[in-house]
Amino acid sequence: MSDFFKGIEPIRYEGPDGANPLAYRHYNADEVVMGKRLEDHLRFAVAWWHSFAWPGGDPFGGQTFERPWFGDTMELAKLKADVAFEMFAILGQPFFCFHDADIRPEGDGFAGNTANLEEMVDYIGAKMEAVGTKLLWGTANLFSHRRYMAGAATNPDPDVFAFAAATVKTCMDATHKLGGANYVLWGGREGYETLLNTDLAREDAQLGRFMNMVVEYKHRIGFDGTILIEPKPQEPTKHQYDYDVATVFGFLKRHGLEDEIKVNIEQGHAILAGHSFEHEIALATALGIFGSIDMNRNDYQSGWDTDQFPNNGPEVTLAYYEILKAGGFTTGGTNFDAKLRRQSLDPEDLIAAHVGGMDVCAKALKSAVAMLEDGTLERLRAERYSGWDTDDSRALLNHATLEHCEECVRDRPIDPQPRSGRQERLENIVNRFV
Amino acid sequence: MSDFFKGIEPIRYEGPDGANPLAYRHYNADEVVMGKRLEDHLRFAVAWWHSFAWPGGDPFGGQTFERPWFGDTMELAKLKADVAFEMFAILGQPFFCFHDADIRPEGDGFAGNTANLEEMVDYIGAKMEAVGTKLLWGTANLFSHRRYMAGAATNPDPDVFAFAAATVKTCMDATHKLGGANYVLWGGREGYETLLNTDLAREDAQLGRFMNMVVEYKHRIGFDGTILIEPKPQEPTKHQYDYDVATVFGFLKRHGLEDEIKVNIEQGHAILAGHSFEHEIALATALGIFGSIDMNRNDYQSGWDTDQFPNNGPEVTLAYYEILKAGGFTTGGTNFDAKLRRQSLDPEDLIAAHVGGMDVCAKALKSAVAMLEDGTLERLRAERYSGWDTDDSRALLNHATLEHCEECVRDRPIDPQPRSGRQERLENIVNRFV
Amino acid sequence: MSDFFKGIEPIRYEGPDGANPLAYRHYNADEVVMGKRLEDHLRFAVAWWHSFAWPGGDPFGGQTFERPWFGDTMELAKLKADVAFEMFAILGQPFFCFHDADIRPEGDGFAGNTANLEEMVDYIGAKMEAVGTKLLWGTANLFSHRRYMAGAATNPDPDVFAFAAATVKTCMDATHKLGGANYVLWGGREGYETLLNTDLAREDAQLGRFMNMVVEYKHRIGFDGTILIEPKPQEPTKHQYDYDVATVFGFLKRHGLEDEIKVNIEQGHAILAGHSFEHEIALATALGIFGSIDMNRNDYQSGWDTDQFPNNGPEVTLAYYEILKAGGFTTGGTNFDAKLRRQSLDPEDLIAAHVGGMDVCAKALKSAVAMLEDGTLERLRAERYSGWDTDDSRALLNHATLEHCEECVRDRPIDPQPRSGRQERLENIVNRFV
Amino acid sequence: MSDFFKGIEPIRYEGPDGANPLAYRHYNADEVVMGKRLEDHLRFAVAWWHSFAWPGGDPFGGQTFERPWFGDTMELAKLKADVAFEMFAILGQPFFCFHDADIRPEGDGFAGNTANLEEMVDYIGAKMEAVGTKLLWGTANLFSHRRYMAGAATNPDPDVFAFAAATVKTCMDATHKLGGANYVLWGGREGYETLLNTDLAREDAQLGRFMNMVVEYKHRIGFDGTILIEPKPQEPTKHQYDYDVATVFGFLKRHGLEDEIKVNIEQGHAILAGHSFEHEIALATALGIFGSIDMNRNDYQSGWDTDQFPNNGPEVTLAYYEILKAGGFTTGGTNFDAKLRRQSLDPEDLIAAHVGGMDVCAKALKSAVAMLEDGTLERLRAERYSGWDTDDSRALLNHATLEHCEECVRDRPIDPQPRSGRQERLENIVNRFV
Ligand SMILES: [Co+2]
Ligand SMILES: [Co+2]
Ligand SMILES: [Co+2]
Ligand SMILES: [Co+2]
Ligand SMILES: [Co+2]
Ligand SMILES: [Co+2]
Ligand SMILES: [Co+2]
Ligand SMILES: [Co+2]
Structure with missing residues (x-):
C-alpha cells in the first residue's frame, strides 16, 4: 500500500444534496435505470496514460507533477501500477485502459519492450483479480517514439510498418490475456505533415493492409472483443487519416472492414473535426459502427486537444441520449481520456476530477433516460417523417x-x-x- | 448589344510585364504547355449566379448592386443573358455554369418554372452558338426557395423529395440539350439544423436513392457528361451531409455509386471543412473520384463562405500541381464560383475580377507544369517510399x-x-x- | 387585437416540475433573491428586429416567414407594433429594444425616415404606457442600407459620416422620448473588407470623433441613460473595429471616453472573437466598462453569427455569476438579440423560444446566486491570492x-x-x- | 570548429534563376533598395531556442533531434554556442535572439542561473565580436519552469513575481552587455486556465507594475534599446493577457506605458487571434507602437502555434508593405521564431530552412518596394478618402x-x-x- 492517496477514503454515493467534494452525488453504481445498473450502463474506465504517466508538460513548459513513480525502471512501473489500482479501488472504477508504453518502461528494442510488457501484464493481471477492476481496452503507443515520427503503418519505411505490426501483436496478446473487452487503434502519426512528401494512395493501401492484419489476428487468437478505431482530424499531424467518423467509415468500406471494426469516439476529437460529439455518435450509429467513447471535452476557445474532464451536463446528456437510442454500450464504455490541468498538482485533484466526471456522466445518463422514457422527443421526430x-x-x-x-x-x-x-x-x- | 460594359474592349494577352489592368499578363489561351493549349488545360467557366444574379446582400445588409436586368420577368432574364454573353466575349471565356434559378424567373409552381426554363434554354442555346461559349455544367437550385428549407432529397416531406427530383430532371434535360460537360449537385439544404428533429439514417437512405435516380436517368437519356457532387461542410445548414471529399466517398461507396459520381471541389469549402484545397484534390485523386473545381477562395479569418476570386499564386499552384498529377481535367474545369465584394459596384470590377482570377490560375498552372517538368519533387517523393x-x-x-x-x-x-x-x-x- | 397569437394565453409560472411547454418553470418575476425581484435582476428585453422584422433569409435562401405585417407602409409598421406589444403582454416582458429601421418603413431620404420614425415613436409610446413594457435601449441601423456599405462613421465619404450622425441624433431623440435606459451603438459596417483600400488611422479618428459627438449630445439633451458600444470581431465586415471588450477599452481610452461609454456584450460575438462570454463580462468589469448583455448564443461548430436563443444552463450560469460579482445590472439588462431558426415558422415558436430563453436565464441566475451565497468559490479565490x-x-x-x-x-x-x-x-x- | 555543418559552405547569392538549394536566389545583403541595403532593411535574426534548444518534441511524442550539444552542462552550452555561431557565419546572419534558458544550463536556483548566464554572456560576447553577428533582442524564459506554471508577473504568489522580476533584471543586464537592440517580454504564462480561480483586476495590476519596473530599470541602466511586448492570444494558457495588438495597446494606455513599450508581432500569433499579419502591423503602426516582427507562420488548418518558416511570398509581401509604409524597422527586425518540422533531422534542414525563409522575405521586401515606388495603390487609397x-x-x-x-x-x-x-x-x- 503506497501512501500516495493517504487520507482519501473510498468514494461513496451521498445523494444530490451532499456538499462533500469527495462523494458521488449522482453516481450510484447499483441504481437501476432502464433495467440496468448505472455501472453497467456507463462502464467507466480510467486512462492509465493521463492519470499516471503524463508529467504535466505542454509545448511551452516541462514537468509540473512530481510523482514518486516517475522514472524508467520496472520497480517504478510496479509502484505506478500499485497506485493505479489504489485509485481504482477508491473510485470503485470498473474498468481501465492502457497503452503498452504506459505500463512498461522502454526496453532495449522490440525484444526488451516485449519482455517488460509481459512482466507487467502478469503483475497487473494479479492486481485486477485482487481489486476487481477490468480492462476496457488495450492499445499500442505507435506515436511517441521517434521511430514513428513519419507514421507507423503508413511509414515510408517498411521496417517501421513491420515494427509497428509486431508491437500491435504484443499489445493484442496483452489485451487478450487480461480479458480486455476491446482493442483500440489510434493513429497518432498516421497522417502527414506536408503533401509534398506524401503519397496518399500508398499510405492508404498500407493502412488498409495493416488493419486487415489486425482483424485476421484477432480471429486467429479467438479474441472476441471489438476492434475500434479512434478518429481524430489533426494533432499531432497536420492531417490524420482517421479524420472523423465519416472518413473512417469510407476507409472501412474501401478495405472491406465495415463489419469488423467500429469507432471509439472522443468528444474533443469531434470538436476539432468541426462536429458536435452527439453528431459523431449519431452518425456512427446510423452507419452501424458505433463502439465506445472517450468522454473528455475540448475547450471551445482552444484549437488543440485539451483533453479535459467533462463538466457540462446538458452536452453530456445529448451524447448519452444518442448512445441509449443506439441500444447502449455492448463491449464499449465511457473512458476518461482526460488529463488534469497541469496546475492540478495534488493527489486529491486526481480523485476529484474523476469523481466530478463520473457524476456529470451519471446525471446526464439519468437525464437521457428520462427524456427517452418521457417519449415526447421521439414521438415528434417520428411524426415529422410520418409522410x-x-x-x-x-x-x-x-x-x-x-x-x-x-x-x-x-x-x-x-x-x-x-x-x-x-x-x-x-x-x-x-x-x-x- | 447592351451598354453595360460600354468602353471595355475584349481582353488581350499582353505579357507579364504589362501594366494594363484590363489585359491578361499570364493567360495566353493558345500557349501550349505539356502538349495542350492553356485554354484546354484550365477550362475556365463563369458562374451565372454570382456574376449576374447576386444583388450584393449579406446577412446584415441588402442589395448594393443596381443592375438593369434585376427583376422577375422573362424580358429581364433575356437582358441578363445578353449581358452574360457580352462578358463571355470580352473575356474570351470558354465555359459558363448555371442553376435553373439563375437563368429563368420564378414561375407559378413546377409547370411555370419548367416553361420559363425551357424558353431560356432555347434563348441561351442560340447565344452559345453565336458566341462560342460552352456549358461546363448545369445544376438545380434546391436551396433558395422556402419549400426546400428542411432539405430537398432529405426532406421529411416526400412531396418535397418528388418536387426536387422533378426539378433535377428538368435541369438535367436543360444541361443535356445545351451540351453540358457535367451535371453538378450541391446539397445546399441536405443537412440538418438540429439533431433533435433529424433522422440521419432515413435522410441518408433518401439521399442515396435520389442520387441513384440521377445516375439512372443520365444513362437513360444518354447524357455522357460526368455527374458531380460538390462537398461542403456547413452553411447554410449547421451540418451538410456532403461534408468533404472523404465523406462523399463513404456515401458513394455505401450506395454503390463510386464509379458513377465524382466530386467538384471548392477551395472555400475545403477550408471550411478544415482541409487545404490541395488536400481535397489529392484525396479525390487517390480515391478515384476527382472531377472538377470551383476556384474561389475563402478568407482565412472569416468562418463563413466568402467565395472570393483567387489571388494567391503559390496556393493555386499547389492545387494545379495535384490536378496535373491526376492527369489534368477530363470533363471538369475551373469554375469561378466567386462573387465580387459587395462594394465592387462597377461593371469594370466584374471584368477585372475575372481577368485577375484567370491570370492567377494561368500563372499557377505554368508554375505547376514547371515543377513537374523539373521532376525533383516527384523524384524525392519516389525515393522516400523506395523501400x-x-x-x-x-x-x-x-x-x-x-x-x-x-x-x-x-x-x-x-x-x-x-x-x-x-x-x-x-x-x-x-x-x-x- | 390582431389574431397572430390566437389561442396563446399569457405565460404563467408553474414551477420546475411542470410539463406545460408554454409556462415558466424557473422565471417567477416576483421571486426575490439577494434582495431583488427576478424581474429586476434579469431585466429581460425582446429584440424588435429578430422577432418582428427578420424574414427568415440567409445567404443561400430567402424569406421563410410569412408575417401579415411584412411590407413597407406605415399601416403595416403599426400592425407590427400591435403584434409586438401583444407578445410583450403574453410574455410579461419588462423591456424591448429597437433600431429605427425595425419600427418605421424606409422613407424618402433622411427627412422621410425621420418623419416616419417620429410618427412610430408616438404610436409605440402610447402602447408602452398601455402595456407597461419599457425601453431597454434604442439604436440606429447604420449597416443595412447600401449608403453604409463602406462604413457609417468610418466611411471614406464625409457625407455618409454626416448622414449617419444625423440619423443617430434622431434615434437618440427617439430613445430619450421613450424613456430608454440606454443607447447602443453597434458598428455593423465600421471595419474593413481589405486593408488595401483602408486607412486605419483616419477611420479611427473619425470613429473617435463620432463617439464624442454622441456623448456630448447625450449630455446636452439630458439623457441620463448609458451609452453602450457592442463589440463584435467580424461579420459583416472582415474586421470590425469594435473587435472585443479589450479593443473597445483601448479605443475609449484613446479618445478620452472611458468614463462615458460602457459595453453591451453578446455571447455570440464573444465566441466569434475567441473568448468565452464570461471572459468578456469579467474583463469589462475589471476595466470598469461593463454595461449590458445580449443573451444569444452562437453555435460552436459554425463560424458565423447564429444568434440563437440561449439553452445551456451551466454556461449561462457562469455569465450571471460574473454579472452578480460586478454588482448586477444598473441600467443594463438581458436582451435576447436572438432569432428563431428560419424553419421555426409558427407563432408558437416565437413565444416558446422566449419562454425557454427566459427560463434558462432565470434558473442560471438562481444558480449563480446560490454559488455566491455558498461562498466557497470566492473564499478559495481570495485564499489563492492571500500572499x-x-x-x-x-x-x-x-x-x-x-x-x-x-x-x-x-x-x-x-x-x-x-x-x-x-x-x-x-x-x-x-x-x-x- | 565543430563538424556539425560539415560540408556546408557559406551561402552565397546566386540570383533568381539558380537551382542550387543552398544559395540565396533573392537575398543579396548588399543590394540597395529605397536607399538602404537589404540587410539593413530586413535585419534578419536567428532564434536560439528553436534552432538549437528544441528537441523535436510535441504533445504526442518526444525528442527526434539528436544534437551533440543536448544536455545540461556548461561545456555543452558552449558547444551549442559554437555551433550557433558557425550557423550565423554560414548564413551571413546579422542578428540573433535568445532567452536566458536557451544559452545557459538550469542552475541551482536564482544564484546558480545567474552565474551560468553571466559566464555564457561572456562566452557569447567574444563570439559576437569574432563573427560579427549582433543581438536583435534578449528575453527571459518565464514560462517553462514549473515555478511559473500559474504565471510570472501575474502569479498569485508574490514570491514568483519577485523571482520573475529578478530574472528579468539579469536578462536585461545580459542584453545590455551584449549590445542588444531591443528587449522583449512574451508572457507565456501571463494569462489564465480558468476564470474560476483568477482575479483579473489583481493580475492586471501586477502586470502593469511589472512592466513599469522594466521600463524604469531600462532608463536607470541607460539601455537605449526598445522594450517590446509580443502579443499572443492563447497557448500555452487558455487566455493570454497580451492577446493581440489592440489589447496590448489598451494595457499600455491603462498603465501609462504607451510611449515606452512597442510590440513584437508574430504572424502565427496574429492568425491565432483571428487577424491577418498585415492587420496587426498596420494597427500597431496606426497606434504608434510598431516595433519588430517574428516572421514565422502558422498552418491555417491547425489551431495551435506551429511556428513554421515563412514560405508564402504574396502574404509576406503584404507584411513588408505595411512595415515600409511605417518607415521600416528602426531598432526592430525580422526574427525567425520558427522551428524545423520535427521530422527535419538533418543539419542541412536547419540551413535550408533559414535560406528559404530569408529568400522569401527578401523577394517580398523587393515586391513591396516596387508596389510603393509604383505608387498606384497609395494614390488610389488617398483618392478614396479625398473627400x-x-x-x-x-x-x-x-x-x-x-x-x-x-x-x-x-x-x-x-x-x-x-x-x-x-x-x-x-x-x-x-x-x-x-
Ligand atoms: Co484527445
Ligand atoms: Co482519446
Ligand atoms: Co462557396
Ligand atoms: Co461552389
Ligand atoms: Co450577433
Ligand atoms: Co447583439
Ligand atoms: Co509562436
Ligand atoms: Co514569437
Whole structure:
C-alpha cells in the first residue's frame, strides 16, 4: 500500500444534496435505470496514460507533477501500477485502459519492450483479480517514439510498418490475456505533415493492409472483443487519416472492414473535426459502427486537444441520449481520456476530477433516460417523417425515377408547403430533463 | 448589344510585364504547355449566379448592386443573358455554369418554372452558338426557395423529395440539350439544423436513392457528361451531409455509386471543412473520384463562405500541381464560383475580377507544369517510399501477418532509424517555381 | 387585437416540475433573491428586429416567414407594433429594444425616415404606457442600407459620416422620448473588407470623433441613460473595429471616453472573437466598462453569427455569476438579440423560444446566486491570492524595483514552490449548483 | 570548429534563376533598395531556442533531434554556442535572439542561473565580436519552469513575481552587455486556465507594475534599446493577457506605458487571434507602437502555434508593405521564431530552412518596394478618402455636433451615393508585383 492517496477514503454515493467534494452525488453504481445498473450502463474506465504517466508538460513548459513513480525502471512501473489500482479501488472504477508504453518502461528494442510488457501484464493481471477492476481496452503507443515520427503503418519505411505490426501483436496478446473487452487503434502519426512528401494512395493501401492484419489476428487468437478505431482530424499531424467518423467509415468500406471494426469516439476529437460529439455518435450509429467513447471535452476557445474532464451536463446528456437510442454500450464504455490541468498538482485533484466526471456522466445518463422514457422527443421526430410511412412514399423511395417524380408533380400537382422544424420547442423539452 | 460594359474592349494577352489592368499578363489561351493549349488545360467557366444574379446582400445588409436586368420577368432574364454573353466575349471565356434559378424567373409552381426554363434554354442555346461559349455544367437550385428549407432529397416531406427530383430532371434535360460537360449537385439544404428533429439514417437512405435516380436517368437519356457532387461542410445548414471529399466517398461507396459520381471541389469549402484545397484534390485523386473545381477562395479569418476570386499564386499552384498529377481535367474545369465584394459596384470590377482570377490560375498552372517538368519533387517523393519497391516489401504489404512481422522484427532484428522528411527543403523547391 | 397569437394565453409560472411547454418553470418575476425581484435582476428585453422584422433569409435562401405585417407602409409598421406589444403582454416582458429601421418603413431620404420614425415613436409610446413594457435601449441601423456599405462613421465619404450622425441624433431623440435606459451603438459596417483600400488611422479618428459627438449630445439633451458600444470581431465586415471588450477599452481610452461609454456584450460575438462570454463580462468589469448583455448564443461548430436563443444552463450560469460579482445590472439588462431558426415558422415558436430563453436565464441566475451565497468559490479565490495581502507584498506591488526584487530573491533566498490551481475541484463546486 | 555543418559552405547569392538549394536566389545583403541595403532593411535574426534548444518534441511524442550539444552542462552550452555561431557565419546572419534558458544550463536556483548566464554572456560576447553577428533582442524564459506554471508577473504568489522580476533584471543586464537592440517580454504564462480561480483586476495590476519596473530599470541602466511586448492570444494558457495588438495597446494606455513599450508581432500569433499579419502591423503602426516582427507562420488548418518558416511570398509581401509604409524597422527586425518540422533531422534542414525563409522575405521586401515606388495603390487609397481633405470636411471632423450634422443633411440635402471599393482591382495590382 503506497501512501500516495493517504487520507482519501473510498468514494461513496451521498445523494444530490451532499456538499462533500469527495462523494458521488449522482453516481450510484447499483441504481437501476432502464433495467440496468448505472455501472453497467456507463462502464467507466480510467486512462492509465493521463492519470499516471503524463508529467504535466505542454509545448511551452516541462514537468509540473512530481510523482514518486516517475522514472524508467520496472520497480517504478510496479509502484505506478500499485497506485493505479489504489485509485481504482477508491473510485470503485470498473474498468481501465492502457497503452503498452504506459505500463512498461522502454526496453532495449522490440525484444526488451516485449519482455517488460509481459512482466507487467502478469503483475497487473494479479492486481485486477485482487481489486476487481477490468480492462476496457488495450492499445499500442505507435506515436511517441521517434521511430514513428513519419507514421507507423503508413511509414515510408517498411521496417517501421513491420515494427509497428509486431508491437500491435504484443499489445493484442496483452489485451487478450487480461480479458480486455476491446482493442483500440489510434493513429497518432498516421497522417502527414506536408503533401509534398506524401503519397496518399500508398499510405492508404498500407493502412488498409495493416488493419486487415489486425482483424485476421484477432480471429486467429479467438479474441472476441471489438476492434475500434479512434478518429481524430489533426494533432499531432497536420492531417490524420482517421479524420472523423465519416472518413473512417469510407476507409472501412474501401478495405472491406465495415463489419469488423467500429469507432471509439472522443468528444474533443469531434470538436476539432468541426462536429458536435452527439453528431459523431449519431452518425456512427446510423452507419452501424458505433463502439465506445472517450468522454473528455475540448475547450471551445482552444484549437488543440485539451483533453479535459467533462463538466457540462446538458452536452453530456445529448451524447448519452444518442448512445441509449443506439441500444447502449455492448463491449464499449465511457473512458476518461482526460488529463488534469497541469496546475492540478495534488493527489486529491486526481480523485476529484474523476469523481466530478463520473457524476456529470451519471446525471446526464439519468437525464437521457428520462427524456427517452418521457417519449415526447421521439414521438415528434417520428411524426415529422410520418409522410414517408405510407405505401406510396415507400414506393417513391424504393422504385421511383425522375420521370415518375415529374409526372406526380405535374399531375397532382405537388406544391409542397413547409412546416415548422420546431427547434426551439425541442430544445426547451430537453431543458426539462437536464 | 447592351451598354453595360460600354468602353471595355475584349481582353488581350499582353505579357507579364504589362501594366494594363484590363489585359491578361499570364493567360495566353493558345500557349501550349505539356502538349495542350492553356485554354484546354484550365477550362475556365463563369458562374451565372454570382456574376449576374447576386444583388450584393449579406446577412446584415441588402442589395448594393443596381443592375438593369434585376427583376422577375422573362424580358429581364433575356437582358441578363445578353449581358452574360457580352462578358463571355470580352473575356474570351470558354465555359459558363448555371442553376435553373439563375437563368429563368420564378414561375407559378413546377409547370411555370419548367416553361420559363425551357424558353431560356432555347434563348441561351442560340447565344452559345453565336458566341462560342460552352456549358461546363448545369445544376438545380434546391436551396433558395422556402419549400426546400428542411432539405430537398432529405426532406421529411416526400412531396418535397418528388418536387426536387422533378426539378433535377428538368435541369438535367436543360444541361443535356445545351451540351453540358457535367451535371453538378450541391446539397445546399441536405443537412440538418438540429439533431433533435433529424433522422440521419432515413435522410441518408433518401439521399442515396435520389442520387441513384440521377445516375439512372443520365444513362437513360444518354447524357455522357460526368455527374458531380460538390462537398461542403456547413452553411447554410449547421451540418451538410456532403461534408468533404472523404465523406462523399463513404456515401458513394455505401450506395454503390463510386464509379458513377465524382466530386467538384471548392477551395472555400475545403477550408471550411478544415482541409487545404490541395488536400481535397489529392484525396479525390487517390480515391478515384476527382472531377472538377470551383476556384474561389475563402478568407482565412472569416468562418463563413466568402467565395472570393483567387489571388494567391503559390496556393493555386499547389492545387494545379495535384490536378496535373491526376492527369489534368477530363470533363471538369475551373469554375469561378466567386462573387465580387459587395462594394465592387462597377461593371469594370466584374471584368477585372475575372481577368485577375484567370491570370492567377494561368500563372499557377505554368508554375505547376514547371515543377513537374523539373521532376525533383516527384523524384524525392519516389525515393522516400523506395523501400516499399522491393519484392520483400511487396510481400509484406500483400501477405504478411502480425506473427510474420513479429518474427522478422525479432530475427533480423529490426530497429528502424528515422530519416529526415525534408519539408522545408521541399517547400524551398516549390518556391523556385511560383 | 390582431389574431397572430390566437389561442396563446399569457405565460404563467408553474414551477420546475411542470410539463406545460408554454409556462415558466424557473422565471417567477416576483421571486426575490439577494434582495431583488427576478424581474429586476434579469431585466429581460425582446429584440424588435429578430422577432418582428427578420424574414427568415440567409445567404443561400430567402424569406421563410410569412408575417401579415411584412411590407413597407406605415399601416403595416403599426400592425407590427400591435403584434409586438401583444407578445410583450403574453410574455410579461419588462423591456424591448429597437433600431429605427425595425419600427418605421424606409422613407424618402433622411427627412422621410425621420418623419416616419417620429410618427412610430408616438404610436409605440402610447402602447408602452398601455402595456407597461419599457425601453431597454434604442439604436440606429447604420449597416443595412447600401449608403453604409463602406462604413457609417468610418466611411471614406464625409457625407455618409454626416448622414449617419444625423440619423443617430434622431434615434437618440427617439430613445430619450421613450424613456430608454440606454443607447447602443453597434458598428455593423465600421471595419474593413481589405486593408488595401483602408486607412486605419483616419477611420479611427473619425470613429473617435463620432463617439464624442454622441456623448456630448447625450449630455446636452439630458439623457441620463448609458451609452453602450457592442463589440463584435467580424461579420459583416472582415474586421470590425469594435473587435472585443479589450479593443473597445483601448479605443475609449484613446479618445478620452472611458468614463462615458460602457459595453453591451453578446455571447455570440464573444465566441466569434475567441473568448468565452464570461471572459468578456469579467474583463469589462475589471476595466470598469461593463454595461449590458445580449443573451444569444452562437453555435460552436459554425463560424458565423447564429444568434440563437440561449439553452445551456451551466454556461449561462457562469455569465450571471460574473454579472452578480460586478454588482448586477444598473441600467443594463438581458436582451435576447436572438432569432428563431428560419424553419421555426409558427407563432408558437416565437413565444416558446422566449419562454425557454427566459427560463434558462432565470434558473442560471438562481444558480449563480446560490454559488455566491455558498461562498466557497470566492473564499478559495481570495485564499489563492492571500500572499498579496501582506504589507510586504503590497509594498512589492507598489514600490519595488527590479534591483530590489533581485536582492530579496538572493537574500532570503526565494525559491517559489507551485501550488495546485484546483481547476477540476472548482468546476465540481460549480456543478453542485447548476 | 565543430563538424556539425560539415560540408556546408557559406551561402552565397546566386540570383533568381539558380537551382542550387543552398544559395540565396533573392537575398543579396548588399543590394540597395529605397536607399538602404537589404540587410539593413530586413535585419534578419536567428532564434536560439528553436534552432538549437528544441528537441523535436510535441504533445504526442518526444525528442527526434539528436544534437551533440543536448544536455545540461556548461561545456555543452558552449558547444551549442559554437555551433550557433558557425550557423550565423554560414548564413551571413546579422542578428540573433535568445532567452536566458536557451544559452545557459538550469542552475541551482536564482544564484546558480545567474552565474551560468553571466559566464555564457561572456562566452557569447567574444563570439559576437569574432563573427560579427549582433543581438536583435534578449528575453527571459518565464514560462517553462514549473515555478511559473500559474504565471510570472501575474502569479498569485508574490514570491514568483519577485523571482520573475529578478530574472528579468539579469536578462536585461545580459542584453545590455551584449549590445542588444531591443528587449522583449512574451508572457507565456501571463494569462489564465480558468476564470474560476483568477482575479483579473489583481493580475492586471501586477502586470502593469511589472512592466513599469522594466521600463524604469531600462532608463536607470541607460539601455537605449526598445522594450517590446509580443502579443499572443492563447497557448500555452487558455487566455493570454497580451492577446493581440489592440489589447496590448489598451494595457499600455491603462498603465501609462504607451510611449515606452512597442510590440513584437508574430504572424502565427496574429492568425491565432483571428487577424491577418498585415492587420496587426498596420494597427500597431496606426497606434504608434510598431516595433519588430517574428516572421514565422502558422498552418491555417491547425489551431495551435506551429511556428513554421515563412514560405508564402504574396502574404509576406503584404507584411513588408505595411512595415515600409511605417518607415521600416528602426531598432526592430525580422526574427525567425520558427522551428524545423520535427521530422527535419538533418543539419542541412536547419540551413535550408533559414535560406528559404530569408529568400522569401527578401523577394517580398523587393515586391513591396516596387508596389510603393509604383505608387498606384497609395494614390488610389488617398483618392478614396479625398473627400475628407477639404476645409469643410476637416471642420466636420473636428468641431461638428450631431445637431450640426442633421442641419447639413436636411439643408443640402445629403443623400450619399456609394462608390466602388475596387477590392479585386487592388488585389490585381498587388499581383503585378509579387
Ligand atoms: Co484527445
Ligand atoms: Co482519446
Ligand atoms: Co462557396
Ligand atoms: Co461552389
Ligand atoms: Co450577433
Ligand atoms: Co447583439
Ligand atoms: Co509562436
Ligand atoms: Co514569437
